[in-house]
Amino acid sequence: MSNAPIETDVVIIGAGPCGLFAVFELGLLDIRCHLIDILDRPGGQCAELYPEKPIYDIPAYPIISGQELTDKLMEQIKPFEPEFHFNQRVDEIERLEDGRFHLKTDDNQEFITKIVVIAAGGGSFTPKRPPLPGIEEFENGSVHYSVRRMSDFAGKDLLIVGGGDSALDWTLNLAPIANSLTLVHRRDKFRAATDSVNKMLALREEGKINFLLGQMKEIKGENGNLSSVTISGPDGETEVACNRLLPFFGLTMKLGPVANWGLNLHENLITVDTEKFETNEKGIFAVGDINHYPGKLKLILSGFHEAALMAQKANQYIYPDKKVIFQYTTSSSSLQKKLGVK
Amino acid sequence: MPKITFIEHTGEAHEVEGDVGMTVMEVARKADVPGIEAECGGACSCATCHVYVDEAWTSKTGSPEEMEEDMLDFAFDVKGNSRLSCQIKVTEELDGLIVRTPEKQF
Numbered sequence: 102m103s104n105a106p107i108e109t110d111v112v113i114i115g116a117g118p119c120g121l122f123a124v125f126e127l128g129l130l131d132i133r134c135h136l137i138d139i140l141d142r143p144g145g146q147c148a149e150l151y152p153e154k155p156i157y158d159i160p161a162y163p164i165i166s167g168q169e170l171t172d173k174l175m176e177q178i179k180p181f182e183p184e185f186h187f188n189q190r191v192d193e194i195e196r197l198e199d200g201r202f203h204l205k206t207d208d209n210q211e212f213i214t215k216i217v218v219i220a221a222g223g224g225s226f227t228p229k230r231p232p233l234p235g236i237e238e239f240e241n242g243s244v245h246y247s248v249r250r251m252s253d254f255a256g257k258d259l260l261i262v263g264g265g266d267s268a269l270d271w272t273l274n275l276a277p278i279a280n281s282l283t284l285v286h287r288r289d290k291f292r293a294a295t296d297s298v299n300k301m302l303a304l305r306e307e308g309k310i311n312f313l314l315g316q317m318k319e320i321k322g323e324n325g326n327l328s329s330v331t332i333s334g335p336d337g338e339t340e341v342a343c344n345r346l347l348p349f350f351g352l353t354m355k356l357g358p359v360a361n362w363g364l365n366l367h368e369n370l371i372t373v374d375t376e377k378f379e380t381n382e383k384g385i386f387a388v389g390d391i392n393h394y395p396g397k398l399k400l401i402l403s404g405f406h407e408a409a410l411m412a413q414k415a416n417q418y419i420y421p422d423k424k425v426i427f428q429y430t431t432s433s434s435s436l437q438k439k440l441g442v443k
Numbered sequence: 444m445p446k447i448t449f450i451e452h453t454g455e456a457h458e459v460e461g462d463v464g465m466t467v468m469e470v471a472r473k474a475d476v477p478g479i480e481a482e483c484g485g486a487c488s489c490a491t492c493h494v495y496v497d498e499a500w501t502s503k504t505g506s507p508e509e510m511e512e513d514m515l516d517f518a519f520d521v522k523g524n525s526r527l528s529c530q531i532k533v534t535e536e537l538d539g540l541i542v543r544t545p546e547k548q549f
């Protein structure tokens with residue numbers, strides 16, 4: 102896919118809680134944002150790692166779950182019409198001659214922006230790779246951690262491993278086009294939605310898929326082409342012939358391309374000042390878990406504060422001639438108008 | 444203070460003292476026991492604190508609750524005595540507990 106570059110004032114990399122709140126602080130200053138995240142929805146760690154778990158240290162919320170916090174932030178920033186670009190990882194940032202930045206994602210979407218706000222948290226979410234010796238060799242074609250094009254799997258012998266929604270959804274979607282499909286899970290209980298589980302059981306009943314109880318032990322093939330995976334289960338070992346493997350073991354955070362952007366780092370975190378949370382590159386800011394400064398605490402509330410101060414400086418870059426007046430949302434009629442409450 | 448022994452897959456043993464109320468994961472981390480990563484800091488959302496409880500101790504440590512059992516789906520080489528060490532609370536009863544750390548966390 103190759104779209105025309107999107108020109109904007111601010112691109113925020115990462116739609117975790119801190120990236121989302123940055124939309125609010127920038128919005129109050131009439132600055133609109135585009136957000137890019139590798140996940141398929143907003144919320145970062147809160148939505149991906151602990152949606153149901155309670156957080157007890159969000160000011161004024163004695164208790165709120167990761168998903169609730171995300172939903173509330175989305176509601177709070179709605180008046181500022183943020184534009185989201187999900188399922189994409191920002192790979193490159195380059196400064197243009199006119200001082201603006203050129204960004205490119207792994208999906209070939211390009212952006213030209215005056216300001217970059219890096220809110221990349223613990224890094225991009227990346228699928229967990231099963232620690233099987235030699236699995237890397239098969240990652241150029243045989244082993245896939247996600248499905249971008251279903252047609253890549255048509256007529257193939259698939260082995261899907263896992264018991265969550267991804268494993269089950271892809272079992273259901275790919276079964277009709279695969280030559281054969283085997284689902285492997287370590288127990289006969291599935292975390293996936295009940296409806297998907299029932300549909301999978303029906304396919305199994307009709308003999309359209311095979312189900313095997315067990316865990317991956319060994320992976321075999323030649324020249325990067327997978328030929329079989331050995332599954333060890335309650336009845337011993339079974340070798341399953343297959344040429345495509347889809348293991349679904351959740352996601353982990355990896356720093357990823359952030360390290361290649363020419364920014365000063367301290368132990369894999371981007372160093373910023375504590376006045377405006379700007380990096381060593383003028384116009385590139387970093388807020389939330391991804392930044393470092395003396396006394397940094399990796400807490401959501403710290404990221405919120407950082408976003409507020411960052412926005413003030415970004416405002417000066419974007420509207421150099423605008424007079425800055427400090428205002429409260431409680432009493433300023435112009436802020437309330439922007440929020441759509443007046 | 445209850446003592447816990449962590450045995451690495453190589454056989455190397457580490458005997459560590461823990462406080463009642465800590466989790467077995469925290470005891471390991473405090474003493475830098477290798478083989479326990481605990482990426483999520485004990486929130487039962489990463490499965491990188493996976494251990495095997497010595498068979499003699501499984502009745503004392505109890506069995507995983509549903510949330511932990513779900514999370515164990517994300518661990519590697521799960522066995523009948525697999526537990527997430529952040530979900531085992533240290534008690535006086537567990538003085539002498541032996542757990543083995545896996546060769547690889549995911």
Ligand SMILES: Cc1cc2nc3c(=O)[nH]c(=O)nc-3n(C[C@H](O)[C@H](O)[C@H](O)COP(=O)(O)OP(=O)(O)OC[C@H]3O[C@@H](n4cnc5c(N)ncnc54)[C@H](O)[C@@H]3O)c2cc1C
Pocket residue numbers: 114115116117118119120121137138139140144145146147150151155156157158189190191192220221222223224225226357358359388389390391399400401402404483486488
């Ligand atoms: C189990 C657990 C419990 C926690 N409990 C608390 C608590 O009680 N209180 C508290 O304050 N904090 C808590 N935290 C920490 C809190 O979740 C983080 O501080 C917070 O999520 C940081 O927000 P963020 O927006 O900086 O980054 P994140 O939430 O990490 O989001 C960053 C986003 O950026 C994306 N990204 C990164 N790089 C790229 C790229 N190159 N291209 C595209 N997208 C990219 C990632 O995919 C991710 O979605 C907890 C964390 C965990 C794991």
Ligand code: FES
Pocket residue numbers: 468480481482483484485486487488489490491492514527528529530
């Ligand atoms: S530390 Fe993450 S699950 Fe135990």
